[in-house]
């Protein structure tokens with residue numbers, strides 16, 4: 001079968017682009033050379049919350065006016081961003097994985113107990129406000145070093161009525177130190193009833209909420225958490241661990257599963273060159289000079305963070321496949337390290353309003369599109385916008401590709 | 409015996425306090441921050457054979473070699489006798505290498521010429537443009553092991569060490585200093601009575617002298633060093649030429665250090681590496697290591713050398729490296745001396761000199777014993793990438809690794825936490841290297857916080873995490889290219905985006921963050 005669109009990168013933006021393109025009637029082929037950066041997120045969906053204006057119950061969209069004109073959200077357009085987010089939450093598979101959408105920013109907790117504003121929470125992901133005036137039990141698994149129970153307890157001390165930290169053995173007496181192995185051991189647990197029954201004896205009878213580290217299964221987590229709630233007869237929530245965090249892995253796996261049903265996913269392929277003629281990319285080549293044809297190409301390979309864009313010791317910043325124009329903020333020349341960091345974060349590929357890249361002579365490549373962290377002029381760390389930009393730029397790109405294909 | 413206050417807990421101050429203690433003095437050492445948090449850890453890591461200065465200052469070179477022999481005998485656990493080479497490149501003048509050989513002979517520094525192909529067999533990253541190679545007994549030294557071992561002995565001998573206190577005034581009566589006033593970070597002051605003072609505050613010596621309206625003529629030169637991943641070289645590789653910038657690559661722990669630059673500064677607290685220094689360092693390193701720009705550099709740091717500028721100093725000559733003892737008697741104070749200049753290699757002989765002189769002043773005639781008494785009877789330290797693994801295997805504590813990069817366990821941390829003087833993450837980091845590795849504290853920082861919260865520490869835990877990262881970032885952002893650029897964004901992802909911390913909420917003056 002002929003490939004309509006090639007997507008480089010297997011991250012949230014790539015998956016969104018692929019799912020949306022399928023909806024619009026196109027097939028895709030995805031190339032990925034490794035893991036995406038989504039694994040370092042909490043598995044929640046953040047759209048925007050500028051740290052200066054951090055305030056629960058803000059609609060993220062009400063903050064768009066504070067963004068610079070060249071910010072990707074402004075390039076995509078507020079209405080399009082809204083549409084893309086609603087579209088994302090209405091995806092069929094979210095019924096299965098039970099993700100919750102809010103119309104305003106609510107706070108979840110970070111692994112060290114800081115509030116994180118977001119509009120989408122994974123199934124039973126901890127929500128700060130739900131903990132007010134509650135008697136709380138925090139469960140920690142022995143040997144699991146990536147759950148910071150003490151830090152979480154400290155952060156909710158002021159609002160909770162009481163807190164206890166209970167240390168219990170891992171299922172089947174295993175001694176995993178990392179979250180992934182622990183989550184898998186919950187998937188494999190023959191009887192989670194027995195396990196939670198033995199926990200029940202140790203919990204404060206009056207506690208109303210039990211906080212677990214977010215490791216209660218990788219695939220079967222809904223069932224495991226439901227069992228826990230049934231046996232303990234208390235509300236159970238999961239708090240994130242040090243990344244890579246399990247809810248993020250679940251989201252990644254769920255999206256990947258969805259995409260693989262209808263598209264080709266090549267793991268481990270490194271695309272290194274492109275053939276461009278008359279403002280059009282004809283094909284891509286990998287490290288072994290194999291040729292891959294398609295009508296359109298999407299660059300979702302994660303910017304500097306994931307190596308899609310390279311930084312050189314003399315301060316050059318380049319994307320080596322298409323060599324587009326780069327917003328280079330000279331981060332190596334700044335005086336303060338926070339300025340340097342911001343300059344590095346906001347550097348990236350410059351595009352027109354369809355997300356086609358500009359070349360050095362200001363021409364564009366019509367059938368190439370950039371998404372997510374490849375784009376210039378936004379800073380995921382200070383805006384809490386990582387997932388939002390991925391979803392919006394992915395959805396928008398898919399629409400633009402459909403439009404481009406029609407014009408052919 | 410008289411009570412002597414020693415100001416400064418770097419190599420010099422600790423060396424002085426040890427010498428005084430061995431001679432029976434009552435010692436109180438005051439250090440502004442942590443032991444070895446000044447220039448003594450912001451240096452190149454070499455226990456010099458002296459060969460580097462052998463042409464420019466032959467006497468000083470001979471002193472270095474003598475001290476290298478003594479230090480590696482009395483505190484083997486801090487020293488690695490890796491050896492070093494001086495290499496001249498094909499386009500360089502023959503003249504210097506000829507002088508070099510002659511002067512090594514004069515200074516009694518063992519020096520042997522070897523074929524460049526024999527060197528290149530082991531040192532694969534070096535350029536093949538090498539014409540001559542001279543082998544010398546350079547060594548490397550772990551400054552924290554050194555100062556902490558010295559401190560342990562000082563305490564054993566009855567001396568007192570006060571960390572996290574700054575000397576803010578020096579009081580005198582009738583030409584005799586009788587007390588110094590110190591202040592801690594919470595502003596609480598204390599007065600320490602004494603019969604004499606030795607100012608061993610390195611680059612800050614001038615500031616201390618100002619407290620009693622004196623001056624020491626120092627030239628403060630900042631030197632910056634780049635840290636590269638892995639041991640690119642197995643021995644210290646020096647340029648065979650008049651000492652200047654960009655001269656040395658030497659291994660240290662799991663990394664290699666390249667440096668240095670040299671820039672005159674006013675403020676001893678300057679620790680910021682400037683962008684142009686990185687470019688100069690890379691350019692210099694390229695001459696020896698053609699592929700250096702492809703290697704990952706974790707970070708860069710800067711330290712300030714306190715070099716004594718002799719009176720009527722001829723500008724055209726390089727500043728002398730040997731130390732000076734400044735007697736403030738001429739200016740009216742009879743029992744206070746300043747020792748500075750020199751190097752970490754010569755800290756012991758500097759101490760011997762100044763303690764001899766204070767003895768003369770106070771009428772105490774005791775011999776120096778520091779070159780004879782062995783400090784630690786521990787085994788020789790040979791860097792070995794698997795030794796930590798062996799330890800972990802033996803203790804079966806796989807699950808307790810707090811820092812995977814440096815293989816630091818929960819127990820290692822709990823052990824240092826017993827020390828009452830530990831007041832922040834940096835104190836721990838210096839003692840057990842947690843956060844030193846490739847991820848620069850990204851994955852161990854919060855684990856450390858979780859371990860410490862609610863224990864004896866009452867500091868703001870979020871602020872500690874943020875400050876720890878801000879300090880790591882300050883050094884690593886200056887080399888934010890190649891893989892390090894990715895690493896920094898990953899750290900940023902975790903600290904700001906995932907943890908929800910805000911870098912802009914840090915208010916400290918970055919240039920003066922010292923750790």
Ligand SMILES: Cc1cc2nc3c(=O)[nH]c(=O)nc-3n(C[C@H](O)[C@H](O)[C@H](O)COP(=O)(O)OP(=O)(O)OC[C@H]3O[C@@H](n4cnc5c(N)ncnc54)[C@H](O)[C@@H]3O)c2cc1C
Nearest residue numbers: 416418419420440446447448452454575610631751752753
């Ligand atoms: C870039 C560079 C590379 C170097 N490389 C080498 C090398 O490879 N080999 C070598 O042998 N030497 C090297 N040196 C030189 C060596 O590092 C220094 O000579 C040596 O560390 C100085 O030690 P010190 O104890 O005198 O000073 P410091 O280590 O700076 O100690 C002084 C202490 O005094 C404290 N202090 C200051 N003011 C006060 C106050 N008011 N109250 C209380 N305490 C105070 C400070 O906190 C500090 O800890 C290098 C130097 C630099 C800058």
